[in-house]
Amino acid sequence: MTTLNPGMDAETFEQFIDQLQRYVRERLIPAEREIIEADEIPADIVQEMRDMGLFGLTVPEEFGGSGLSISQYARTVHTLSYAMPAFRSLVSINIGMFCSAIKNGGTDAQKAEWLPRIAAGEITSFGLTEPGAGSDAAGMQTMAVKTDKGWVLNGTKRYITNSPYAKVALIMARTSKDNQPKNAHVSAFIVPMDLPGISVGKSDKKMGQAGSQIADIILEDVLVPDDALLGGELGKGFIFAMKSLDNGRISVGSAATAYARRALDSAVRYATERKAFGEPIANFQLIQQMLAQSEIDIYAAETMMADVTRRADAGENVLRKAAAFKVFASEMCGRVVDNCVQVYGGAGYLAEYDAERFFRDARIYRIYEGTTQILQLQIAKHMLREFHAGA
Numbered sequence: 001m002t003t004l005n006p007g008m009d010a011e012t013f014e015q016f017i018d019q020l021q022r023y024v025r026e027r028l029i030p031a032e033r034e035i036i037e038a039d040e041i042p043a044d045i046v047q048e049m050r051d052m053g054l055f056g057l058t059v060p061e062e063f064g065g066s067g068l069s070i071s072q073y074a075r076t077v078h079t080l081s082y083a084m085p086a087f088r089s090l091v092s093i094n095i096g097m098f099c100s101a102i103k104n105g106g107t108d109a110q111k112a113e114w115l116p117r118i119a120a121g122e123i124t125s126f127g128l129t130e131p132g133a134g135s136d137a138a139g140m141q142t143m144a145v146k147t148d149k150g151w152v153l154n155g156t157k158r159y160i161t162n163s164p165y166a167k168v169a170l171i172m173a174r175t176s177k178d179n180q181p182k183n184a185h186v187s188a189f190i191v192p193m194d195l196p197g198i199s200v201g202k203s204d205k206k207m208g209q210a211g212s213q214i215a216d217i218i219l220e221d222v223l224v225p226d227d228a229l230l231g232g233e234l235g236k237g238f239i240f241a242m243k244s245l246d247n248g249r250i251s252v253g254s255a256a257t258a259y260a261r262r263a264l265d266s267a268v269r270y271a272t273e274r275k276a277f278g279e280p281i282a283n284f285q286l287i288q289q290m291l292a293q294s295e296i297d298i299y300a301a302e303t304m305m306a307d308v309t310r311r312a313d314a315g316e317n318v319l320r321k322a323a324a325f326k327v328f329a330s331e332m333c334g335r336v337v338d339n340c341v342q343v344y345g346g347a348g349y350l351a352e353y354d355a356e357r358f359f360r361d362a363r364i365y366r367i368y369e370g371t372t373q374i375l376q377l378q379i380a381k382h383m384l385r386e387f388h389a390g391a
């Protein structure tokens with residue numbers, strides 16, 4: 001059972017959501033075109049996001065954050081993700097994996113040092129994936145070797161969100177080449193990005209999600225002190241990472257649900273403005289079918305979001321439901337953005353309109369934080385385990 005967290009008081013939270021909703025519509029969405037051009041969020045917006053406390057949403061209040069409950073966290077991510085995905089990406093590691101790992105697995109000294117810093121908006125990265133290890137995290141090759149002076153890290157982490165501007169990364173590394181028992185030798189290390197031996201590759205060119213950057217982190221004989229080991233204990237890295245997964249899946253599911261709503265709103269607007277055969281295309285029943293089916297899909301995802309987060313707040317183990325929500329919401333978002341392109345017709349294929357970038361941006365939701373296939377396997381594994389236990 002997780003510790004129950006009541007979160008921010010309801011009235012203050014609703015005011016915060018209202019304020020964020022206005023900020024998204026009046027400030028972030030109008031800035032999107034410029035961000036796509038520059039492939040970067042301008043510094044003044046990053047600072048405004050810090051000032052609004054968006055980097056510390058899940059950090060406990062005593063460490064300078066907002067201490068949101070899981071349902072409040074999901075609603076905040078959902079509100080923010082009506083805008084282009086780069087905004088969520090920028091804060092996602094701070095309020096997701098990094099915060100969870102330190103909060104749930106850090107020593108008192110690590111909490112005192114890092115939680116206030118991430119709440120204040122020092123940008124973080126999380127390094128699990130490697131050139132030879134994605135879904136198969138157990139294939140990880142990055143090594144941490146103990147010396148008199150601390151730990152020495154060597155390896156390459158791939159596709160790491162925020163790494164071009166992160167101040168600190170949580171790096172998963174193996175402390176023994178022995179892979180048995182599976183993942184038992186994977187630990188997590190808190191690694192400031194300005195240490196000698198760390199370099200960051202060129203930002204990768206991506207299909208979508210402009211303004212959010214990913215790159216390799218290369219570690220060559222990087223020396224970190226003993227107290228960089230998360231929780232001060234060997235072999236806990238993988239366990240901490242797994243414990244934080246629900247949080248990441250709820251975040252991606254909520255983001256995909258919100259972005260589908262954005263695409264549908266755009267499709268409805270276009271359908272009422274665009275005329276064919278002398279009338280708005282919204283009058284045609286085949287167009288209405290696409291709009292209605294998208295609405296049904298989004299409603300189902302919104303309902304799953306409310307249910308899984310309510311259960312998580314009540315202390316229920318939501319591993320299976322969080323995975324189900326992420327799979328459904330990300331696949332559903334794919335269908336909705338596809339309908340959006342179709343409603344736009346030829347204009348849906350042109351960069352001048354929004355539909356084609358919604359289509360490209362949404363694609364990654366089905367891949368990161370566990371691909372659809374890996375999550376389906378995980379859901380089935382739990383179902384079958386339960387069946388056999390009950391048989």
Ligand SMILES: Cc1cc2nc3c(=O)[nH]c(=O)nc-3n(C[C@H](O)[C@H](O)[C@H](O)COP(=O)(O)OP(=O)(O)OC[C@H]3O[C@@H](n4cnc5c(N)ncnc54)[C@H](O)[C@@H]3O)c2cc1C
Nearest residue numbers: 126127128129133134135136159160161368369371373374
């Ligand atoms: C924009 C972006 C941001 C990212 N940010 C981060 C980050 O910040 N930190 C980080 O550590 N990683 C990050 N990643 C990496 C991401 O989590 C991985 O790409 C993802 O986990 C998939 O791993 P892979 O790319 O190695 O694919 P693979 O594991 O090679 O999978 C390829 C295909 O095979 C399927 N597959 C694999 N195994 C099985 C199986 N057993 N059964 C059925 N199908 C299977 C997969 O579903 C997929 O369709 C990011 C990636 C992108 C593109």
